[in-house]
Amino acid sequence: MxxxxxxxxxxxxxxxxxxxxxxxxxxxxxxxxxxxxxxxxxxxxxxxxxxxxxxxxxxxxxxxxxxxxxxxxxxxxxxxxxxxxxxxxxxxxxxxxxxxxxxxxxxxxxxxxxxxxxxxxxxxxxxxxxxxxxxxxxxxxxxxRRYHPSYLFVKKELEKGSFGDLKSIRASVFTSAKNPGIAFSKFGGGPLLHDGTHAVDLIHWLVGKPKLIHSSLERPKKGIVETRAFANFRTQNQVEISLDVSGGRDYFQFELDLHTDSHRIICSNDGFQFFQAMPSRLYKGFHSLKSFVPKGFPKPEVSNxxxxxxxxxxxxxxxxxxxxxxTIGDNVQILESIESIYRFSK
Missing domain, CATH: 3.40.50.720 (NAD(P)-binding Rossmann-like Domain)
Incomplete structure (x- = not known):
């Protein structure tokens, strides 16, 4: 039926x-x-x-x-x-x-x-x-982004070990504050809550809820929301994570830069890039990163x-x-991580 x-x-x-x-x-x-x-x-x-x-x-x-x-x-x-x-x-x-x-x-x-x-x-x-x-x-x-075929591919391959052991994540979310909307009003929360939540969600999705090590906020005036939030986290497996969520740019950029012991993966609104360690042509006895397209990476037309x-x-x-x-349980933890950034910075 x-x-x-x-x-x-x-x-x-x-x-x-x-x-x-x-x-x-x-x-x-x-x-x-x-x-x-x-x-x-x-x-x-x-x-x-x-x-x-x-x-x-x-x-x-x-x-x-x-x-x-x-x-x-x-x-x-x-x-x-x-x-x-x-x-x-x-x-x-x-x-x-x-x-x-x-x-x-x-x-x-x-x-x-x-x-x-x-x-x-x-x-x-x-x-x-x-x-x-x-x-x-x-x-x-x-x-x-949890449902985007390209992000799903990266998560699956990391879990399989295809890209080696994850060592660090650099997450950046850059937006413009030249025509501020609710994300920059004192009633609606700042860029960390409204835009950074996507990056925090992906971090939790990839490595679980990390421990906050340090955070700082920038506020141009007392009593208004932040224009920049910066934080460092660390997981139990010693994956080092940095998060930079900032306004005041002339562009929008969302990016996760993942480094393993043998690969680098850039996940961005501008596209995905993959690099693997290969014998260097510049330095004898060293390895350099060379770009490649992994087998099975989703084609753009199926990525929605x-x-x-x-x-x-x-x-x-x-x-x-x-x-x-x-789920709502996941998002309770996401908000707890965001709130820890606010608390620590005080």
Whole structure:
């Protein structure tokens, strides 16, 4: 028997929900609605309704996708419930994530996908985790790089030992603060929370939760969020990790630079590069790093992280699998690592 379609609602109809789909350079689909309305998505999902607090956003979304939308009041009335669908997607500003996710659980929705960061601090995330456990709900948090075929390939090969023993990781997330949005407002958290969370997530995913050794923050004015966060971590296996999350650049750059005892792997939004130790042509008796493409590395046309996370969600909802990446428990630990950077720097 063919599985029935999954009924879904989307809360928050802005950038990651829909608007990035208009970016001509991004690999599609690159938004939640882009996945749901794709050829694959239409086979698996039935879109029930979209929700936003702004009427013009609701109208634009409805006109773009030819679907039903509902305007939410800024403060939900007592007793308000979302329709009891199979899946709810929370793609609103970060401070609203915990409240709306709880409203979904109170409405009887058992599967919820929440944009990162799941909450503004670990305490809020733990509260969500506790409620989800009590109500038997499954929560995904959209750190989508965990589902990207290229990152999955690197993780698998590291675990197999194909690239040698991991020795160090240098993670950098550089953004622009020339037109600051919520990530640079005193109410919405800084670049470490909003952008650095992706790097911290990948570090946890690759090596587990590391121990913080040192951290520092830069704040141009007292009382506002940081413009730069720098931290050093170390794992039980003595993998040294540095993290640099900074604003004020004229470019965006996300990169993990992995060094093993025999290889170097650069994982970046500009692409992936692989190097292996070979006899040097410059220094007799030494080895130098030479670039290569490892066998089995995914081709660009199959590399789409959004389809990966939604494929997992479909498998879990339809009872075909119990495996979940990026759970609420993982994200409690991510927020704990981020908070340790803030605490140590004081």
């Amino acid at each position: 063919k599985p029935r379609k999954i009924n879904v609602i989307l809360i928050g109809l802005g950038r990651i929900a829909s608007k990035l789909e208009k970016d001509p350079y991004r690999k599609k689909p690159c938004t939640h609605m882009g996945v749901i309305s794709s050829h694959w998505g239409k086979k698996n999902f039935n879109f029930v309704s979209g929700y936003d607090t702004k009427s013009d956003v609701c109208d634009e979304f409805a006109n773009t996708w030819k679907v039903k939308t509902n305007q939410l009041p800024t403060e939900l009335p007592s007793g308000f419930e979302f329709p009891k669908v199979d899946l709810a997607i929370v793609a609103t500003p970060s401070p609203t994530h915990p409240f709306l996710a709880k409203q979904c659980m109170e409405s009887g929705i058992k599967h919820i996908l929440i944009e990162k960061p799941v909450a503004m601090d670990a305490k809020q995330a733990k509260s969500l985790e506790k409620m989800a456990k009590a109500k038997g709900c499954k929560l995904w948090i959209n750190h989508e 992280a959004f389809l990966g996370i939604y494929s997992e969600i479909v498998s879990v909802i339809q009872g075909e699998s119990e495996h979940m990446e990026g």
